[in-house]
Structure formats: C-alpha cells, structure tokens
Amino acid sequence: MAKTPTPASRREEPLSRERVVDAAIELLDAGGEAGLTFRALSERLATGPGALYGHVADKNDLLTAACDRIVARALALPAAEDTPSATLRAVALGLFEAIDAHPWVGSALTRSPGPMPMLRILERVGQQVQALGVAPPAQWAAVSTLLGFIVGVSGQNAANAQVAQARGLDRDDFLGGLATRWSQLDPQQYPFARRIAADFRAHDDRADYLAGIDLILAGLISTGRVRPADAS
C-alpha cells in the first residue's frame, strides 16, 4: 500500500528536461498513464508543478519525450546481424520487448504519429527493407506494413498485460480466463472463437509475433519484391 515507492530524489542538481523525463518514465512504469501527474512528478522532483513547464511544453510533450527515450534505447540495442531479415527480426523483437516492459509506450506511440519516436522506427525498419533489396516504388508499402504490424501487435500485447496487471492477475491467469469465457460462447454466433480458445490459452506472444514478421517477409519474397537469397 506504499503511496511513494521511492521517497523522492532529493534536489541536488538543478531541474532539467532530462531529469523531468526520467522521473516521468519512473511514474509511468509504476502506475501507467494514470500514474503520470504533474503533481506527483513535481513532488518526486521536490519542486512545484509550475516549475515543470520550464522544461516541458505540456503533458503531451512529456509523454512523447518519455516514449522517445524508450524507443531510442530499444533501437540502439540490437546489433546488425548477418542478414537484413535477421536484423529486422532483432529490431522488431527489441521493440516488442521494450513495449512489453513499458506498456504505456504502446498507446503513446499511436497517439503521436508526427514526431520523433515513429520516425526512429521508420528509419531503422526502412534501412533493413532497403537492404533486403526491395525496389524504391515498393519500399513504402513494405515499410508501412511492417511498421503497422510491429506497433499494432506490440501495443495490443502490452494492453493485454496492462489489463491483466490492473486486475491483479498474471498473464497466464488472464489469458486462461479469457480462453474459458471464449470456450463458453454461443457456438452459433462465435464458432471460431470457441474453437480457437484452447490454442489461445497456450499461445506464445513472442513466437506469434515473430511468426507474423516472417509471414510478411515471406509475402515480400513470394511477390517478387525480395530475392529469397536476401532473406536469411
């Protein structure tokens, strides 16, 4: 029932945008998007709420900056692999895991399409698509498919985790409960959901995610946009 997990970092160094964003990430990780409050944040930084506006335009700016920090870190991690498609898989998995660890990033990413965070992902994914040998006219469609899939599925997965956490369940109990409810649906109206329930209970998010990436890569190969040799 601890209201303040860490008593608050004392005020040694002066306030800075970096320190504000760091503290915001801690609050977001601890309490989700609802946990980020200018009052809680200023308390943690041992100052008044008004002081934050010297380093951050508004709450949206703060959320985007926090999101960007996580994304930048996640993209910096995976090294170049032997083949473009292996690197692409590593980048995609790195993002999946970063969003899984910081579920609020999922919704924050979708909200701010213009600025930095999405651009970083676009660049990293785009470079691999180009390295795969996709011709310029087809590059945009390939990148937009991959981008949508990566951000969409990672965000969905994180949302699942958030709901589970909010209800105090672990992932397996949450999926299990959902699967049980599906298996009890009206067979006339929901035949597929009923039948898939068991597979859903046992599924591996990470494996399915990577399978999706591979499915898209397979599509790029089979439509002649990538030479098979270029995809690991």
Added chain:
Amino acid sequence: MAKTPTPASRREEPLSRERVVDAAIELLDAGGEAGLTFRALSERLATGPGALYGHVADKNDLLTAACDRIVARALALPAAEDTPSATLRAVALGLFEAIDAHPWVGSALTRSPGPMPMLRILERVGQQVQALGVAPPAQWAAVSTLLGFIVGVSGQNAANAQVAQARGLDRDDFLGGLATRWSQLDPQQYPFARRIAADFRAHDDRADYLAGIDLILAGLISTGRVRPADAS
C-alpha cells in the same frame, strides 16, 4: 464557434443505455475522446451527470460500448464475396473505413482487449482464415497477425487524421508538411526517411493497407498454409 452543434435532444423517451451510447458516439465524433464528458453528455440528454451511472458502469464501459457499436455496424456491412480472401479484404477495408470515420475507435479498441469489440473482429477474421483452409495449429498465428495488422494500421491512420484535424489541416497538407520535414532531415542519421519522403507524400493509405493484407495473404500461401486456389 458553435459550442452545442445540435441544441440537445429533448427528453421524450426515458433514458436508456442505448440512448446514452448513441449520444456518446455523437460527442466522440464531434470532439474526439476529449469531447466525451459526463457533463456534456448529461446536458445533451437533458439530465444530471449522476443519472448516467444507472445505465453505464463508468467512462471506460461507455467508451467500450460506443466502440463496440461502431465495430458491430462495420462488420455487419460487408457481404460474403466469391472467395474467402475477397471477403477478408472486404471485412478489413470495412474496419479501416469505420475507424477512419470514427478515429477515437482506434485507441479505444487497443485499450480494451478482453471484451466484445475485439472478439467480434477475431470471429469474423477467424472464420475467413478457416475458410481459406489454414490448418488449426496455424490458425491462431495467422489470425493474430491479421488482427494486429488490421487494428494497428487502421488505428495509426486514424491517429494521423486526428492530429491533422486538431491542427486544422486537411490530410494532404498534413502529410505534405511531414514529408517536407522528413526531406530536410540529416542525411547521415535519417537517409531512409529522407529518400522515402516523396513517396510518403503521394501515398494512398487505403491502397497501402490493402497491399499489406495481400502481403500477409501471400505469406500464408508461400509458406504452404493456404492453397493458392483458395486465395482469390
């Protein structure tokens, strides 16, 4: 500068969950997620804010119900086509257009993974995946890929539209502005974004979205999970 576009529906019939959700959708369409307020909603329904809690558990319940209404309508529309993949494309496009017309549905969908709206989409997409002849063990991975892509890309597209609308720009001006900014990026750090900028300016969201669906279908075929004859 009209604060109340429609003066408010007079109170003839009694309050009901349906009427509350209908009014919520109007507010959401008019002002996005920020436009939905229990005060504005109760005013529109000529009652007090407290009265709404008789028909709706809380704001999240209301948002999910509104989302579900839109999704149910969108899924009811597309008729069965000649082939499963053509039907799948029609369903996917119907959702894309519904989310484009009601951008708040994008984020609402991602937020509530358990309940109805996602289940409806899962069922509809799942039935087509099954009709395509995908074997049961591979069905879940195929459905989860399609689901993530459909919801992810549609939501991303809607978020773009929302940001553009919030800044008072039309879609072309918004994309054009983004493309211009990309084309001015540092060529060392963002070579891909720079080069893709022109294609991005000219791209067709709907066409790219359908191309993504086809890419995933092509992947299902080439990995032997679907017989080519079964995909239109």
Added chain:
DNA sequence: ACCTGAACACCGTTCAAGT
C-alpha cells in the same frame, strides 16, 4: 425505482510573487 445536482477529490495549466 429512477432521477437530480451539489459536493468531493482529483486533474492540467497559469501566473503573480518571490529568490
């Protein structure tokens, strides 16, 4: 049984006053 609307415990944001 259902509605009403004031009241409660919060928000993000601003801005005069301080240092």
Added chain:
DNA sequence: ACCTGAACACCGTTCAAGT
C-alpha cells in the same frame, strides 16, 4: 532567469435528497 504554489477551470464519480 528560474522556481514556487495558490488559484482557475475543469474532470469522473458519489450520494443524500427528491419524485
């Protein structure tokens, strides 16, 4: 120049009082 923190204009939600 930068911080402070009270004040403003809002929220979602509750609940005694009404009908």
